Amino acid sequence: MPFSESSALRARQALAGIWLAVILSLFHDPWSPVLTAPDSPVGPLALEAHHCVTVQNHCTHSHSYPIGAPVFWGLLLPLLIAVLFLFGHELWRRVCPLSFFSQLGRSLDRLRRRRPWSRSGTVPAQVKAPRVAADSWLGRHHLSLQFGLFYVALCGRILFVNSQRLSLALFMLAFIVAAAVVGFLYDGKSWCQYICPVAPVEAFYTGPRGLFGSRAHVKPDPSVKVSQSMCRTVASPGAPEKSACVACKTNCIDIDAEKTYWLTLMQPDRQRLYYGYAGLVLAYFAYYFLYSGSWAYYFSGLWSHEADQHAHLLDSGFAVGLGLVVGGHTLILPKLLAVPLVLGGGALAGYGLGRLAEALAARRLIRAERPLGREQLRHRCFTLTTFTIFNVFFVFGGYNLRALLPTPIASYIPVLLCGLSALWLHRTWHRHPDDYSREVMAQRQRGRQARPAAAPAQSSPSPGQTPPAKNQPAKTPPAKTPVAQVRFAIGPDGRA
DSSP states (O other): OOOOHHHHHHHHHHHHHHHHHHHHHHHOOSSTHHHHSTTOSSOSOSOOTTOEEEETTEEEEOOOOOSHHHHIIIIIHHHHHHHHHHHHHHHHHHHOHHHHHHTHHHHTTOOOOBOOBOTTSSSBOOOBOOOOOTTSHHHHHHHHHHHHHHHHHHHHIIIIISSOHHHHHHHHHHHHHHHHHHHHHSSSSHIIIIIOTTHHHHHHHHTTOOTTOOOTTOOSSTTOOOOTTOOEEESSTTSOEEEOOOOOSTTOTTTOHHHHHHHHTTSHHHHHHHHHHHHHHHHHHHHHHHHHSSTHHHHTTGGGSOSOGGGGTTSBSSOTTOSEEETTEEEOOBHHHHHHHHHHHHHHHHHHHHHHHHHHHHHHHHHTTOOOOHHHHHHHHHHHHHHHHHHHHHHHTTHHHHTTSOHHHHHHHHHHHHHHHHHHHHHHHTOOHHHHHHHHHHHHHHHHHHSOOOOOOOOOOOTTOOOOOTTOOOOOOOOOOOGGGSTTOOOTTSOO
């Protein structure tokens, strides 16, 4: 996004402050329950006193509650998903408050340092902060680790932190401490690249590029060396921004998101991410119905302000008639086991069905004599998956607060988001890696033309040297390399 690093820093600091204020309100909030008391005349946040929500055939009445958790789940989290989809990862990565905490060690110059030694073992080399090696276990399997952490966090949300303010506050503080510790131990954006559970979500909703995101490989000014959300610094006020990249990640999404997308498209972990995440999201929303027996439990927002969430951990995890049937008998599982079973089963089912759908689409296209390349077919399957899950999410996400708006406005928000996602689908559907390669080559050509041509130096031959012949035949220019062969010819710094 076209805004300066100083503005991004102020935004990160402001969001970090807002986040800390939300955490403090989870510890102590004596004011907002007045707004949510039954039949309260102060605000529209409360249900009617006689309103009843049925959960497993039991009637649950409303009560006054602090609004910290409902606002976080119903407003801030859906807003994050909308920003990722519409503006891509680059806007969020530059203003993410968790990224701010992960860079505290670097900002305060308190990174862990180690002094490597030269091969001779006598001369110490430059002291520098360690980085995650690309060939290490973490470097090779970080996406699977991040997706696993996201799954654990989602299970923990349903079981422990949805409506328990103290648990939610400790949950958030644990993330802040973890980000700060990783940022202290490793240089660069190691937390964002290798550990953060939100990184798979960013990759899923961004795809090649957000609807209003920028293209790192196509710059109006080729002399600008920073792009998207890459690490940068400003030497002095008014000075141009400079890259502060320490090469903590190969094929970094912060430098060029579309390049990273095409290079990792055919990797197995990307397939697990896209289809597994889709199944996980569907299973997450479906579990509220399986647990309560109706959609009223979710759409009323009761799950975000239950008074005794922890008391139901060992109760039945399924409503009557919706549990697992084994040998003709309904198997009663406690909620503590039902949640990871349903969410894990949803992720596995999504992965399996996604692979099956991809294989069936390939066979059908071959029979219709309209075959697509493997890259293009998978890209379209990923694109359709992202489009579907984005719209499903906003049918449910934020409904507890969206329903408080006037009826026309509450109905127009999902319609507006569906229209914007349709524009993203139309633009992304026909995108091909060769399009990216041609744009990279065109940008390089524009960069060469923008450079002033240097006059050839006329040097006189030295004594004893034979002067060049006047009628020497012109040299044949080197043949141009086809676009398909220069695909992703990117330098080691990650820029085209």
